[in-house]
Amino acid sequence: MKLIVAYIQPERLNAVKQALYEAEVFKLSVTNALGCGQQKGYHETYRGADVEVNLLKKVRIEIAVNEAFVKPTVDALIKGARTGKIGDGKIFISDLTDCIRIRTGETGHDAIG
Amino acid sequence: MKLIVAYIQPERLNAVKQALYEAEVFKLSVTNALGCGQQKGYHETYRGADVEVNLLKKVRIEIAVNEAFVKPTVDALIKGARTGKIGDGKIFISDLTDCIRIRTGETGHDAIG
């Protein structure tokens, strides 16, 4: 089992959800994040004092999948999120040792989907 | 060391905290999340246009524990969060290679608790 974490542009979320849906990945968790990457920030100025904002709004998606689903999931993420512009985001993949469905107590591969 | 991540229903948070406390798990981190799982969403309608909301409010709990605490922690999470209804949530477990307490610089097992 793998845990896939992706940071994407907020306005791509709907497209990503659509792409994941088409790849039959139905379960995901989303959080609000701020990111600092290659994309340069912008300046805000408030009452004459200038501030550089380099933490930009991003959306963090977390998806736990069985091995077979890693590739389709990553492809779907890329399909939905890619615009070719700096700031499109990153995907991080790590190992998951276990997964448990709270409602039923099922564990492992069965619990993930 | 393991990292336990759980997604639960927001209104179960107090019960989960209580159960963890009884299991002597005192340290945890919580974030706001939106989740899409088996639980079906609901419809919002704004000025005549309909939208299906399938990202539901969830709470994400992150707990780093030593191996011995994995089982009690998972049990406490289930005890606090389970209602038997769809949407109760999931628990994900992964390996942690290190842990550092910023204040003291302690690392590993000592730092976690």
Added chain:
Amino acid sequence: MKLIVAYIQPERLNAVKQALYEAEVFKLSVTNALGCGQQKGYHETYRGADVEVNLLKKVRIEIAVNEAFVKPTVDALIKGARTGKIGDGKIFISDLTDCIRIRTGETGHDAIG
């Protein structure tokens, strides 16, 4: 590749960003979190009813780095976040199996930075 997750005091964020910048760690993601640790909470009282608030505001930082950067990153985090007071926070490190840059499709070590 490693994934470094740190919980720090919100008011230390700017110092941490500065320290990371000096350590040439430019990419990071930040989320809002609530944490329960050794730091004791405080009491709120609303209309005569008392409530103990033990989930305190924290900032969660997530940084994916290549192995060589783990130590400098951790050092920078500690430099920026440490005040010596309870509540300074924790750093958690785990393995990352892969990393993909959405814009270009690059993977692994190249994608991370």
Added chain:
Amino acid sequence: MSGSCMQPGIRLLIILLLMGGLAGTCPAQETATSETTAASSAVAFTVNNVWMMTATFLVFVMHLGFATVETGLTRAKNTVNILFKNTVTPAIGLLTFALVGFNLMYPGDHWLSGHVVGFGGWGLHLPEGGTTSAYNPGYTYWTDFLFQGMFAATAATIVSGAVAERIKLSAYMIFTAIYVALVYPLAGSWKWGGGWLNDLGFHDFAGSTLVHSVGGWAALAGVILLGPRLGKYVNGRIKPIMGHNLPLATIGVFLLWLGWFGFNGGSVLSADPGAVSYVLVTTSLSAGAGIITAMLTSWIIQKKPDLSMILNGCLAGLVGITAGADIVSIPATILIGGVSGILVVLSVLGFDRLRLDDPVGALSVHLVCGVWGTLAVGLFAPGKSLAIQALGVVSYGAFCLVSAFVIFGLMKATLGIRVSEEEELRGLDIGEHGMEAYSGFQIFTSQ
């Protein structure tokens, strides 16, 4: 007519009449003076009416005040629902008051039985001379209706806050329609319509009892029949459910204070300079005293000064002075306001101990201080009887509580008055309206 334009005795009379604006009853003497008199009197009538219209606007503002106070002191997930109720309330209030309430409350000579129930007929019909001082020296028929209609709807709005976060929208709207159309005006006729309590000398200047307690008793019935919100009383402990937007609540309290200038000031029913301005001063000093004593009480009991308590303290002072704003002295005013500020803090805590869950403190503000203010007239105002005041309080209490229990009770037995547990957890905004109040804001609450 001879060289002497008018008889001395008549002159004085005319002046008095002019000041009251009673041009319509002006003696029909054939003198130039009597015409200028009529003209001057018409001007006096115009002034009075301008003032009463201004007071009407201020009472209207109270609806916005209630909307914002109630929204601010409840949770974000029920905001749309509360705003919806508070927007519909004045609409229902004005329309039903036009149809039936106004003529029920002010039956004129059309009493049906004793001075207890009267009804002047359906709808609005401009009486002859209704736009002149012949109708009333202080206002036209239309101003009269609108001022009283704005008042009427406030009684229902008081209920809205106490039953918030769990009542079904439909149940609230049906209740409001019945209460504003029938119960409030019927009860009001006993005093302001010239009914039996008025005959007995009961004094309630602007409605500590007739508006605030009348709303408060209905709120009490609602709170009892609905039960507390989920999560308010858990394992015998009181858990605070915090208001989500205290700037809104504060805006609301300031708007209510502003509105009270019209509520009390307009209840003079003319622009009489001394009377109105005195009422404005008592109103303000009582509000100020309520803030200070609520602050001190809250600081002592809760250890830290609670903003929501001083907001309630301000309203408490306003409700408390409403019954006697025209006749109590300045020191008595400050005493009445000061006691109101203490009472409101204690009773917020007290109702919680009784497990009566009132999210915004409406019972403490409107019911408790409404009763206190009415009794205070008996204590501090020269020539008023505490016994008669108490009789009024009890009569209104009995009638309104029973009426509200019957209305809410019948609905509970039939279509239900409380939303489902699931809907309450997710919030009435999504349950009843399918929308959110703060789209895009991240709101995190575990209640």
Added chain:
Amino acid sequence: MSGSCMQPGIRLLIILLLMGGLAGTCPAQETATSETTAASSAVAFTVNNVWMMTATFLVFVMHLGFATVETGLTRAKNTVNILFKNTVTPAIGLLTFALVGFNLMYPGDHWLSGHVVGFGGWGLHLPEGGTTSAYNPGYTYWTDFLFQGMFAATAATIVSGAVAERIKLSAYMIFTAIYVALVYPLAGSWKWGGGWLNDLGFHDFAGSTLVHSVGGWAALAGVILLGPRLGKYVNGRIKPIMGHNLPLATIGVFLLWLGWFGFNGGSVLSADPGAVSYVLVTTSLSAGAGIITAMLTSWIIQKKPDLSMILNGCLAGLVGITAGADIVSIPATILIGGVSGILVVLSVLGFDRLRLDDPVGALSVHLVCGVWGTLAVGLFAPGKSLAIQALGVVSYGAFCLVSAFVIFGLMKATLGIRVSEEEELRGLDIGEHGMEAYSGFQIFTSQ
């Protein structure tokens, strides 16, 4: 002078004059009475002027109402921009109205061609007797300017909501300056300035057409030339873009209702008790009826009652009654308001189907109900012609739509009227102003 102070016929005249405050035309008879008459008349003038100043304040409040409604019904990321526009609008409006608009709208005898274009000269110049009833029995020159100036700026504000979330700040400000300085007053002169539509007997009491449609047509031109917001119509489907702060929107609607008391009530142009108070009643009942019918329509069509729709319904009722508030009957009032409430819901849905993206429903409220209200005068008011009313509607429509298309069109062809796609995605607050409205709040939106 003999014992008889004045001739009977003249007496009556004086009384009438006094009531209207026409002291300036008072016959110069050498009697004590005529002086007291003058005095009384001066008081009448003062009363009228106090009322008109109060009405001016209320119309001013509408600017805050518009600011909050528009902010509440759009997204958090464009909030600073909307607040900015709505703060600058009254400033631009008042200054240009002082410079040119006032004398364009009320040319007096200075008509340049027929009763179509007139201009009384630049700037503000107190005419002789301008602070007495010789200027006007109802108000001074200064009150006149300020009341009308506040009106003028509202027409531009109507546009602001419809074009929100995508228009360039500079384009909006240039448009506003031209529209308020030239188009609105020129159009206004046709009726209120005593121009050709007035000559024909066209009736628009307080501006269903002269203010609301005039703003609405400009909004329509803007909406067409700008195109919809990104993400509103995707793959042939309508995606809701939710307002981010419904308490703000509700505050705005209550403030607008409050402001309408001055907008309509002040349009009586004196404190005439019967006339003003009647207008206040029709205004309120129409608003109430609009709320109720919008609720029912929304409940039936959308399945759940939509708060944003009843807020629009309230405004719809207010716009609808504005043309005939002084002359339609109470039942007709409720009908006009009720139909407005239905119309507004249907037309919000309709405009969406036409892919005309109007974030706050300004077209439905101000244009559709403005037209409806103007025609309703022809249907329900005794002695008014539907044909003339329709002629007025069409004339204003043609003139305003063409003017607005020209202004927006020229700007579109030159400096551009729409922000870049990137700026629209990130929000105009950062793009145009480099700041955020809710610093520190976590806002999460994928639109």
Added chain:
Amino acid sequence: MSGSCMQPGIRLLIILLLMGGLAGTCPAQETATSETTAASSAVAFTVNNVWMMTATFLVFVMHLGFATVETGLTRAKNTVNILFKNTVTPAIGLLTFALVGFNLMYPGDHWLSGHVVGFGGWGLHLPEGGTTSAYNPGYTYWTDFLFQGMFAATAATIVSGAVAERIKLSAYMIFTAIYVALVYPLAGSWKWGGGWLNDLGFHDFAGSTLVHSVGGWAALAGVILLGPRLGKYVNGRIKPIMGHNLPLATIGVFLLWLGWFGFNGGSVLSADPGAVSYVLVTTSLSAGAGIITAMLTSWIIQKKPDLSMILNGCLAGLVGITAGADIVSIPATILIGGVSGILVVLSVLGFDRLRLDDPVGALSVHLVCGVWGTLAVGLFAPGKSLAIQALGVVSYGAFCLVSAFVIFGLMKATLGIRVSEEEELRGLDIGEHGMEAYSGFQIFTSQ
């Protein structure tokens, strides 16, 4: 009495008296006319009093305006604290003004030493004829007290914004009580109480100096003694600390503008049509000019137009015109407002460079523009002396600054005026009140 009712010369007198409402001094001639005269005069008094009461309500609204502006321009974590202060301020203000301030400010004949210190006794006591025009042609004793009391409390509120986010609640409340009870009224008596500056011909119509600078000097003392907020000036660089709720700030500015209609319009002290309406026009045009010039200045200097700056610009224009609103010409008005708008932007930037941390710009708005407006009277108003105006500015500056330094200084040396660093970081809401303003909202700030 013969056929001729009255002497011609007396007739004119009566008319003049009537217009001023001076019934009390009416000649006691035994004629019918004199009685109608009295009646008409009573009506004039009633009109004046209605206007003054309306003005009082508007000044009251300013307290809400200040509360919302200050809340909006500071951080979410200090919101409860700011709302608390702004709610308690009018309560403290009215109560202490009733007890001592009113009689200190308007000592009548009770001067203790020269025309510098006077005191009319403790508490409120209705003088004989206090509710008739014998007291004052423009208002009753009660209206007088309430109008002035509302004014008084605004001076303290000005301080509240400048010292926000770091002052201890208790220190603020003690300061307010002393400043409103003693310093403000004493200073006020020099001009409005008929004191020495009045004798010299100093002109300050509605309080550019007497209210705004008086508040501003105290704010300056507070800002200096408290020091800047943590994180504002770091390593020699200015870091912006953004306001958390710009819709609230905008609401506040509109409410303040609205309130200023009463603040300036009411300072005419009667409903005199020409005088009041002229003041309303100058007030509005100056506000408008301030908005436009602040926008331009901010756009040029900051590159992007800053909403918080045009909000300050609006207030700057209002403060600037306050001293001369009754006597400067329309072009001078626009100049005064325009310069105020420029000054406010420059001085916000300037104070930051001086490391004087004023979260809401109170110093720039109230102090700088208050001084400018007062001097502008000497520059633009016919017959006013710049030297005397400057003398007034300096005298008030010296007295208020010294007084405020003494009060704040004594408290700093004893109980402390600033919260602990830890409390400041976590927010005063939790530190001082143990509660949050936006329960449930996710707020993320690293300051």
